[in-house]
Amino acid sequence: MDFGFTEEQNKFRQEVCHFLEEEIKEGYWKPACDAWIQDFNPEFTKRVAQRGWIGLTWPKEHGGQGLGYIDRLLLTEEMLRYGAPAACHWFADRQIGGSIVTYGTEEQKRELLPKIIRGEAFIGLGMSEPGAGSDLASLQTRAIEDGDDYIINGQKTWTSGGSFVNYFYLLARTDPDAPKHRGISEFIIPADLPGIKRIPMTDITGTEAWNDVFFDEVRVPKKCLIGEKNRGFLQALHQLDYERSGMERLMGNYPLFEAIIQFTKENNLSQKSVIRNNLAQLQIEFEVGRLLIYRVALVMDEGRAPNWEAAMSKAYSTAFEQKLASAAMEVVGLYGQLIGDSKLAPVRGLAAHSYLGSKGYSLQAGTSEILKNILAIRGLGLPSS
């Protein structure tokens, strides 16, 4: 066992920290909770791309750096620690690029991977539908073959990406007669095709980071199909393992953690035993979560999709984030209800934002209930029925 990092990795982490500190010093952005998923900043993504930090784990022949998932974890861990606005490239870097590397055609790799790596392709995820959440395979969006194209009709919801996204990743039904898991295919399509309409959704925090996306007779060339027709659901399951794998599930509201510790010290609340106890317990749980996620990266470095391991770390970590938000609200007391930029709002309003925003953490990318099912059935071998 070795819980340390190589000299190169330590240097890389320092380099990332230095870059992010300079960014903040220049006033390019302010550290925020949920910035990885909500703060779309194409200029930031461009600067990250210039350093070669998008597609770090992809093979060199496709323009990646051929590095490991531990290396990527160092990078993303620091991005999250600093609350950096990485949403433009996060999804493509985390899961779509890898999916293209595994299942894409040569043409797709040539066209899409360099665009992602250059920080130009921002890909929103079109998986959930109003009637297909945990039971994703029941999705109804249809893709019907028509000559050299597919015609897509249906609705996706909770699609990330604001107005910046220029591609959609899409799961659609290509064989309505097959069993529901076996009639679904994956597509990556330009976001500006005729017939696509996005309507921003306002979430509980008042943020417009997600969309309902409607597809009305959208004509998509067949070359947009990823991998094998009707095998899309199985491919997507792999992708979901990657979607759940990362540090963003533990550190989505990390800026709040630092801020609330600082607040506690500054306001002489350290000796209040409940607060002291709660914050120390959070620190313990945070460090344990970090280790669970490092284990997941090591699984990926072995070349395996991190199935039950990522289910474990994601369910655990989002519960931690929710506890953090609740504990922070208790620390600030009555002031916790003040939102946004109010001059009276402590910790920059992060506690209130996170208290509301973290409710969704245990729902995104697989509810904690679904994840515990996966861990029990796939990880521990318990019978599925």
Place this chain on the structure above:
Amino acid sequence: MKLTLTEEQEMLKKAARDFLADKCPKTFVKEMEESETGHSRELWQEMVELGWTGLAFPEKYGGGDMNFLDLAVLLEEMGRACLPGPLFSTVVLGGLTILDIGSEEQKQEYLPKLISGEKIFTLALTEPGYQNYDASSITVEATPNDGNYVINGIKLFVPDAHIADYLLCVARSKPENGITIFSAETKNPRINCTVLKTIAGDKLCEVIFDQMPVPKANVLGQLNQEWGAVQKIIERAALGKCCEMIGNIQRVLEMTVDYAKERKQFDRPIGSFQIIQHYCADMATDVDGARFSTYQAAWMLSEGLPCTKEVAIAKAWTSQASQRVAALAHQIHGAIGVTIEHDLHFYTRRAKAAELAFGDADFYREIVAKEMGL
């Protein structure tokens, strides 16, 4: 970063598991709990021959030249088997303390006897009263007397003192900030030892020192040293208990999952019910969290890195996790799990003892709070 064992450690693990499965069935554990000594000389000798007492000590004292991380693997297997006896006391509390703070002469004197299994060691640290493992809790006095010392007072929860040949006694040698560790032979008539009846049947003792003379040469390490040296002993012991606990809860998880697959109610295995699946998922998460946090601290200790915070995290987490795992295991096992015929009680009782030993979760949360600058 790497979270897997080396080939050598895997071999040690397998050898230990096979050996203990054979030599330490629960019938044996029960027998030892009910016996006066709580251990078998015969098994002790076999473990000595396997090199377990010497594993973590340098070759020049007759040891196996391995480190704490290797020892952690063995301790985990001991926890899995609920192994009774003085191996933990002798090696973790006694031997590693001597190795850490003893003079070369003392190491030469004690370690070969310890490694060869000839002598059993333990540590007399805690005392009556609701204490917190800090310097102020040490009231057993060592009074200078003609260049030597006389020790007076009561130590409590001293493991295996009734069979130990040597006690390392943490005593107050100066009213303010003067803690000294003495080694003492237990055959001294001025030591009175009583085995306490405990939840784990693990032979914790009350030890009374009644004007016991100790030669100056028995001062281990420095006279009147800082609490820091004792703290290091406590940290290592706490971490050792974490290793035992992960062996314990890993086994409990396996037993519980197996039971959930086999036990049928309403014509289906109870493990097919989602609530049982989620209980098991929670248990597995607790076990893995305990494993990684414990091994992280063990790795740091082996590498000689400062690890006060990491040990605190490991002991706080593992202590609480062990209690959650035990509670869910009982809930899933149902009524059979609370009978004395079923093996589960061995684990539940030991998990409670280990949770409390060398600082519980509360104690270590406070250390984490300090490390955070709170």
